[in-house]
Amino acid sequence: MIVLDKVDKIFPGTTVPAVKQVSFQVDEGNICVFVGPSGCGKTTILRIINRLIEPTSGDIYIKGKKVSDKEVNPDHLRREIGYVIQQIGLLPHRTVEQNVALVPRLLKWPEERIKPRVKELLDMVGLDSNEVIHKYPFQLSGGMMQRVGVARALAADPPIMLMDEPFGAVDPIVRGRLQDEFLRLQKEMKKTICFVTHDINEAIKMGDHIVIMNKGELVQHGTPMEILTEPANDFVKDLIGVDREIKLLDLTRSSEIVDRNKEVLGETREKDCFISALDPVQRALETMMKNDSDIVVVRDGEKEIGTICWGDIKKLINKLSGEA
Amino acid sequence: MGFLSSILHWLSNFYDEYLGFINFIIRRWEQVLEYTANHFSLVLTVMFFSLILWISVGLLISRYEKLANTAFGIGNILFVIPSISLFGIFITIPMLGLGRTSAALALILYAMMPMVRNVYRGIKSVEWPIIEAGRGMGMSPRQILFQIQIPMAWPIIFAGIRVTVVMITGIATVATFIGERNLGRFIHHGIARESADMIIAGAVLVSVIAILLDYILGKIEDKITSPGLRKEQEQS
Amino acid sequence: MDFEMERFISALIDRSPPHALVHLQLVLIPVIIAFLIAFPVAVLLTRRRFVKYTDRVMTFFNMGQTIPPLAIIAVFFPFLGLGREPALFALTIYALLPIARNTLAGLKGVPQEVKEAARGVGMSEWEMLMRVEIPLSMPVVMAGVKISVVLTSGTAALGALVGGGGMGAVIFAGIDFFRPELIVAGTLVIGAIAIILDRIITLIDYMLTPPHMKM
Numbered sequence: 001m002i003v004l005d006k007v008d009k010i011f012p013g014t015t016v017p018a019v020k021q022v023s024f025q026v027d028e029g030n031i032c033v034f035v036g037p038s039g040c041g042k043t044t045i046l047r048i049i050n051r052l053i054e055p056t057s058g059d060i061y062i063k064g065k066k067v068s069d070k071e072v073n074p075d076h077l078r079r080e081i082g083y084v085i086q087q088i089g090l091l092p093h094r095t096v097e098q099n100v101a102l103v104p105r106l107l108k109w110p111e112e113r114i115k116p117r118v119k120e121l122l123d124m125v126g127l128d129s130n131e132v133i134h135k136y137p138f139q140l141s142g143g144m145m146q147r148v149g150v151a152r153a154l155a156a157d158p159p160i161m162l163m164d165e166p167f168g169a170v171d172p173i174v175r176g177r178l179q180d181e182f183l184r185l186q187k188e189m190k191k192t193i194c195f196v197t198h199d200i201n202e203a204i205k206m207g208d209h210i211v212i213m214n215k216g217e218l219v220q221h222g223t224p225m226e227i228l229t230e231p232a233n234d235f236v237k238d239l240i241g242v243d244r245e246i247k248l249l250d251l252t253r254s255s256e257i258v259d260r261n262k263e264v265l266g267e268t269r270e271k272d273c274f275i276s277a278l279d280p281v282q283r284a285l286e287t288m289m290k291n292d293s294d295i296v297v298v299r300d301g302e303k304e305i306g307t308i309c310w311g312d313i314k315k316l317i318n319k320l321s322g323e324a
Numbered sequence: 325m326g327f328l329s330s331i332l333h334w335l336s337n338f339y340d341e342y343l344g345f346i347n348f349i350i351r352r353w354e355q356v357l358e359y360t361a362n363h364f365s366l367v368l369t370v371m372f373f374s375l376i377l378w379i380s381v382g383l384l385i386s387r388y389e390k391l392a393n394t395a396f397g398i399g400n401i402l403f404v405i406p407s408i409s410l411f412g413i414f415i416t417i418p419m420l421g422l423g424r425t426s427a428a429l430a431l432i433l434y435a436m437m438p439m440v441r442n443v444y445r446g447i448k449s450v451e452w453p454i455i456e457a458g459r460g461m462g463m464s465p466r467q468i469l470f471q472i473q474i475p476m477a478w479p480i481i482f483a484g485i486r487v488t489v490v491m492i493t494g495i496a497t498v499a500t501f502i503g504e505r506n507l508g509r510f511i512h513h514g515i516a517r518e519s520a521d522m523i524i525a526g527a528v529l530v531s532v533i534a535i536l537l538d539y540i541l542g543k544i545e546d547k548i549t550s551p552g553l554r555k556e557q558e559q560s
Numbered sequence: 561m562d563f564e565m566e567r568f569i570s571a572l573i574d575r576s577p578p579h580a581l582v583h584l585q586l587v588l589i590p591v592i593i594a595f596l597i598a599f600p601v602a603v604l605l606t607r608r609r610f611v612k613y614t615d616r617v618m619t620f621f622n623m624g625q626t627i628p629p630l631a632i633i634a635v636f637f638p639f640l641g642l643g644r645e646p647a648l649f650a651l652t653i654y655a656l657l658p659i660a661r662n663t664l665a666g667l668k669g670v671p672q673e674v675k676e677a678a679r680g681v682g683m684s685e686w687e688m689l690m691r692v693e694i695p696l697s698m699p700v701v702m703a704g705v706k707i708s709v710v711l712t713s714g715t716a717a718l719g720a721l722v723g724g725g726g727m728g729a730v731i732f733a734g735i736d737f738f739r740p741e742l743i744v745a746g747t748l749v750i751g752a753i754a755i756i757l758d759r760i761i762t763l764i765d766y767m768l769t770p771p772h773m774k775m
Contacts, residue, residue: 052459079462089457093475093550103461136552152461162460404710404754406717407629409731409747416740494628498718501735511634515721520638527631534626 001028001192002049002160007058009044009216018044019055020216026209029190033207035197035239041216042196046162049194050074050081062160079106082153082161082191086168088145090137096122096148097133103156121151126181143174150182154189161193167202179205200239204228204247212236224251229320248320249282249313257281257316258298260306274299275308281316284308345525356529363506363533366496369428371489374435379481381436382443383469392444399437407434407495411502427499434495435488442484446477479549486541493534497526507533568741575730575742576749583726584753586716589648591708594655599701602663603689618660625657629715637722647716647724654715655708662704666697695768702765706758713754717746727753 002025009019019041026032034042047053049060051067051074060068067077090099100118109117122129125147137145146167153161167175179202186193197203203210204224211221212235220232228248231237240247255277273291275283277300287296294310339346349356385392402410410433414426450473458468474481497508510526513519546554598621605614624632632653636646670693678692720728727746734742 050460052456075462075464077462078460081462083457083460085453085457085460087451087453087456089453089455089460091454091458091472091476091552093552095552102463106462106467136550138552401751404714404751405747406714406728406731406750408717408728408735409743409750412731412735412743413740413747415735416738416743490626494626494630497628497630501732508630511630515634515637523634523638527627527635531627531631534628535623538626 001030001063002026002032002194003061004045004049005059005061007045007048007060008056009041009048009053010056017056017216019048022058022213022216022218024211024218024221026192026194028192030208031186031193031195031206032209032211033195033197033203034211034213035200035203036213036219038198039215040213042198042211042213043164044216045213046164046194046196050078050083050162052078079103079156080158080160082156082158082163084149084153084161084163084166086165088149088169090145090148090152092137095134095136096140099137099148100152100155102152107156109156117155118151121154122148124154124185125151127151142170143178146170146178159192161191163193164196165198166195168197175202182206200241201247201250204251212239245317245320246282249285249316250280252281252316252320253277254279254281254284254298254308255300255305257312258306258308259312273297276300277305281308281313285313344521345528348521348525349529352525356525359505359507359509360529360533362504363493363496363508363530366424366427366431366499366504366506367489367492369424370431370435370492370496371485373428374432374439374488374492375485377432378436378439379443382440382481383447385440386444386447395440399440402433403437407498408501410434411499415502422503424504426502427496427504431492431495431499435492438484438487438491442480442487443477446480446484447473449480450476475550476553479545479553482541482545482548486538486545489541490534490538493530493537497530563740563744567739568745571730571739571742571745572748576727576745579725579727579730579746580749580753582724583713583716583728583750586644586647586651586719586724586726587709587713587753587757590651590655590712590716591705593648593652594708595659595705597652598656598660599663602660603667603694605664606667606693607685614664618664621657621660624653629654630718630721633715633718633722642723644719644724646722647719647726651712651716651719655712658704658707658711659701660704662707663697663701666700666704667693669700670696698768699765702761702768706761709757709761710754713750713757717750 004025005023007019007022008017010017022041022045024032034045036042044053048055049062051060051072055068058068059066066072091102094102097118100121101114104114104117118133119129122132127144127147132140132144132148137148140148146169150166153163167178170178183206195203195206197206204227207224209221210224210227212219212227212232214235220227220236222230225248227236228240228244228251231240254275258277273287273293273296275287275296275298277298284296284298288294288310296308297304298306298308381395385395407430410430411427414420414430415422417426420426420429454472454476455468458472463471496504496506497511500506500508500512507526507530510522510529512526514522514524514526601617604610605617629650632650633647636649640646640649674692674696675688678688683691716724716726717728717731719726720732727750730749731743731746734740734744734746
């Protein structure tokens with residue numbers, strides 16, 4: 001879907017390249033997360049994709065089309081790509097409605113199509129459209145503004161989204177909620193997303209694919225599991241940090257280790273701690289600790305499918321650290 | 325009854341002493357109208373050209389940063405030149421001479437500083453992420469200018485226009501010394517004839533007009549500012 | 561324009577000096593009086609007890625600025641008669657606003673955490689004002705004084721109309737007799753006065769600025 005081929009960027013007046021010989025591919029419907037310390041070139045890569053920055057050399061292809069060609073109008077290209085930034089950049093002199101309708105109006109959609117689309121989008125990102133539609137940005141909380149920012153990027157239904165630390169400006173609790181909601185949304189939308197963050201935890205949580213960068217170079221790329229289990233070098237190990245095993249628990253779904261033995265289920269029902277089969281194993285651990293129990297019941301929707309006990313989790317940890 | 329009549333006596337004395345200019349205005353109302361009309365037409369002419377010229381210059385220097393210092397340098401020099409000198413210099417230029425062209429040109433130059441400075445400041449006040457977001461959404465430079473930068477700068481630009489209108493209305497009075505027949509003429513001739521009524525009539529009329537214009541433009545400023553920007557200013 | 565160099569030089573050297581001295585007074589006296597009024601008033605307006613009057617007082621100062629200079633100069637003439645006084649009086653009113661406005665802005669610009677710290681080390685309100693707030697806001701206050709000086713030196717040219725003298729006398733003579741040399745000479749002297757005073761204030765400002773804030 002998105003292909004970068006040996007992209008270099010040297011900013012005028014500097015000698016050290018900001019991006020050096022970076023090549024990778026993002027598959028359709030995937031979230032690809034770029035992670036690394038500040039100044040590593042991750043944001044530059046993102047802005048090269050929609051040509052806010054022109055690369056010094058190298059090519060960019062979207063759906064097989066070479067978009068780094070001089071003939072492609074960058075403004076028109078950007079209207080086909082959703083873009084969310086940490087500072088959000090909502091236009092303060094325009095209402096929420098006018099902000100969300102920005103790109104559809106640039107694309108000259110008929111008004112009767114824009115109105116329902118804006119409502120739909122606001123509801124989709126978890127806002128009460130009737131309540132916020134005529135408000136101005138300053139009247140919204142940080143979390144609400146970020147939701148409007150996402151709705152604006154989604155407005156013209158672009159197949160590709162570029163997100164630069166989109167949840168970076170809100171507090172950790174709101175951030176977690178926004179991440180969860182966005183992942184749920186993504187399950188339906190199946191957009192191709194490039195996502196920049198400096199937070200490895202966010203990268204592991206959001207990414208189907210992770211690209212780790214340092215000093216303008218691509219250090220390692222792969223699935224979160226691959227990155228966690230086979231870090232390419234010390235830089236990646238440091239980036240992941242000491243709680244690697246716990247992060248792995250976050251990546252494994254409860255359904256993968258559930259004990260489907262119905263008898264165990266009967267014994268433990270009165271314990272009253274439940275989790276969903278889609279929850280990560282870490283949630284099982286948290287629920288156990290919260291309820292002072294060493295076993296939890298796993299549900300798939302309304303149906304109880306089995307249990308997870310402390311022993312199951314320990315077995316998983318041993319297995320994962322053995323792999324590493 | 326003696327008390328009441330003494331109050332009336334005092335009032336009429338006060339009127340004769342300090343409010344005689346009202347009689348003057350009533351007596352000479354045709355001239356008042358003529359001078360007021362001339363005053364306004366001069367201010368309007370000046371504002372018409374100033375808006376076109378100085379807003380363009382302001383936009384230009386906000387794009388080409390190197391020109392900004394030159395423009396502000398010129399503006400600062402103009403600011404130091406007394407209005408009467410500027411008028412005087414223009415009338416000694418043979419093509420211009422005594423008259424409206426000289427008066428208008430001098431006033432247009434005076435309008436430069438407040439207008440250009442505020443256009444520049446307004447455009448520069450638009451924060452980078454907002455422009456970045458606009459670019460990222462696929463707005464062309466022209467769309468960014470007209471849909472983001474100018475609307476967001478508008479309150480500051482308008483404040484500049486307001487200051488300029490008030491200033492020009494005031495300085496226009498000085499143009500009476502180079503032949504303009506406007507409200508400044510009452511002051512000018514009043515001083516020459518040592519007529520307090522005439523001076524006060526001129527001063528009061530022109531002050532009232534200036535304050536009124538400032539007030540009206542202030543109201544318009546509130547009306548046309550996007551609520552999104554207005555509230556932001558109040559909060560900060 | 562017929563511009564005679566000889567006449568210009570004579571206007572500059574022979575005619576201007578006495579007028580320049582008067583002009584200097586027409587600038588300095590009003591600015592100093594305006595400072596003595598506007599600065600304490602603005603400081604008072606930032607004290608908690610008087611904050612509520614800020615808007616009203618500033619509206620008054622603003623109005624002084626809105627009234628055209630010629631009107632202010634002329635309007636005191638019937639009451640104070642011909643001479644220096646009406647000009648000084650009018651120019652003082654004109655010089656008030658920039659100083660008051662900048663003093664307010666300067667004091668409000670002192671960071672809250674600095675004030676908290678000052679209170680934290682046990683400074684009284686008076687000590688805090690004298691040792692923290694006023695020194696820190698000096699650059700902004702002085703910028704206001706400079707604006708006042710430039711404004712006043714230009715407006716003072718009108719003082720000649722009511723018998724106040726100053727460089728305005730030279731300029732008006734130039735207008736009456738169509739002599740560009742006189743106008744240009746008068747303007748140059750006024751510009752020089754404005755610039756010299758501006759430099760002197762910059763120097764004072766530099767001496768008053770706390771060492772760590774100096775560039």
